[in-house]
Amino acid sequence: MAIKVLKNATLLDCTGCEPKENAYVVVDDDKIKEVGTGKAASSLYGPMTESIDCKGHFLMPGLIDAHIHLSLFDNDFGEQHRRSHPAMHYVKALGVLKDTLEQGFTTVRDAGGADAGFRVAVEEGLVPGPRITVCGRVLTQTGGHADPRLSTELTEPAQSPFSAVVADGVTEVTKAAREQLRQGADHLKVIAGGGCASPADEPDATQYSFEEIHAIVKEGRAANKDVLAHCYSNASIRLAAEAGVYSIEHGNYLDAPTAQFLKTKDCWLVPTLTTYFFMAENGKELGIPGYFLRKMKQVLDHALEAVKNAVDSGVKIGSGSDVIGSGQRHKNRELELKSRVMGPMDAILSATRENAKMLRKEKNIGTVEVGKDADLIILSDNPLDNVSVFSDRNNILAIVQRGEFYKKLL
Numbered sequence: 001m002a003i004k005v006l007k008n009a010t011l012l013d014c015t016g017c018e019p020k021e022n023a024y025v026v027v028d029d030d031k032i033k034e035v036g037t038g039k040a041a042s043s044l045y046g047p048m049t050e051s052i053d054c055k056g057h058f059l060m061p062g063l064i065d066a067h068i069h070l071s072l073f074d075n076d077f078g079e080q081h082r083r084s085h086p087a088m089h090y091v092k093a094l095g096v097l098k099d100t101l102e103q104g105f106t107t108v109r110d111a112g113g114a115d116a117g118f119r120v121a122v123e124e125g126l127v128p129g130p131r132i133t134v135c136g137r138v139l140t141q142t143g144g145h146a147d148p149r150l151s152t153e154l155t156e157p158a159q160s161p162f163s164a165v166v167a168d169g170v171t172e173v174t175k176a177a178r179e180q181l182r183q184g185a186d187h188l189k190v191i192a193g194g195g196c197a198s199p200a201d202e203p204d205a206t207q208y209s210f211e212e213i214h215a216i217v218k219e220g221r222a223a224n225k226d227v228l229a230h231c232y233s234n235a236s237i238r239l240a241a242e243a244g245v246y247s248i249e250h251g252n253y254l255d256a257p258t259a260q261f262l263k264t265k266d267c268w269l270v271p272t273l274t275t276y277f278f279m280a281e282n283g284k285e286l287g288i289p290g291y292f293l294r295k296m297k298q299v300l301d302h303a304l305e306a307v308k309n310a311v312d313s314g315v316k317i318g319s320g321s322d323v324i325g326s327g328q329r330h331k332n333r334e335l336e337l338k339s340r341v342m343g344p345m346d347a348i349l350s351a352t353r354e355n356a357k358m359l360r361k362e363k364n365i366g367t368v369e370v371g372k373d374a375d376l377i378i379l380s381d382n383p384l385d386n387v388s389v390f391s392d393r394n395n396i397l398a399i400v401q402r403g404e405f406y407k408k409l410l
């Protein structure tokens with residue numbers, strides 16, 4: 001593979017440093033070989049070298065979204081298993097995967113639904129998409145957030161290629177966790193509280209007992225896998241953190257004392273602001289069921305305050321979008337929304353350096369440094385001055401994935 005020299009760029013390396021003018025990055029095969037300012041050493045230029053002039057543009061690491069759902073492609077996703085044949089589930093999820101890369105995300109963490117086949121398909125180059133880690137099916141209690149049944153239904157939960165496992169008690173959750181691990185899960189996801197998309201619970205509910213969550217954490221730890229917990233209320237956040245989960249997902253009701261508690265537990269928080277804003281603005285026209293929209297608006301009211309409480313207590317903050325259906329195309333809006341509380345630099349770092357740490361991939365991705373994988377994006381505008389630059393994919397002039405251009409408008 002030829003050497004690439006990306007030169008004359010303004011480099012935001014996402015180590016926490018201010019941007020560097022007139023910078024160059026040398027990519028050799030799939031790795032970053034050199035980073036500097038001024039002229040790249042001429043010894044690096046050979047007959048096979050590709051030189052790309054990035055003058056006036058901004059070079060940074062590829063973005064990371066730590067809370068996506070490839071499998072939730074319909075706006076009213078509770079009905080998608082009735083509308084799509086099983087094969088269509090995979091076809092549509094692959095469309096979401098490709099589109100996510102085109103938004104500038106070179107790595108994602110699926111937070112429920114996608115199986116290990118998606119990870120393998122990307123690794124083997126069979127389909128375009130970001131590198132992906134998966135948890136397979138999420139674990140939920142009877143009547144939990146991921147139990148899809150209406151309270152009027154007396155049937156068994158409907159099954160689709162991506163549906164949750166309804167499991168109760170230590171024995172059942174242990175088996176369900178082991179089953180996800182057997183099938184190649186990179187992490188586990190437990191529903192530890194009520195949610196918005198679910199027809200039969202409320203976001204302030206706690207779900208699963210300490211013993212059940214702890215049993216899932218135990219299985220995760222035994223296999224060296226992290227456990228994510230879906231939570232909104234302070235009670236559910238405390239229960240999950242006490243039981244040893246690795247990251248709290250959403251956490252919209254997080255108050256200051258609970259934020260301090262999370263800090264003492266060294267637990268990550270992954271706020272997912274985009275999905276609430278998108279649904280509040282567009283949900284009605286998109287035909288979202290009334291209960292879903294009502295609860296989305298309810299938790300939206302607290303979403304930014306929760307992020308502020310986490311920032312004030314020094315909680316480690318990752319970045320995720322959690323978008324579904326038509327929202328899938330707007331994952332990178334998360335940076336602008338988070339910047340309203342954290343400022344643009346920290347919002348960008350949460351979706352790069354911090355997410356890489358949370359995924360335990362900081363040796364390979366998240367910053368532009370020598371030796372790391374060459375996952376890069378080139379932007380038309382300075383994201384520190386205009387963090388909305390990410391929201392329009394036309395502003396992403398180039399996407400480099402493992403050293404190869406996926407997109408190149410330069």
Ligand SMILES: [Zn+2]
Pocket residue numbers: 067069111112322
């Ligand atoms: Zn989610």
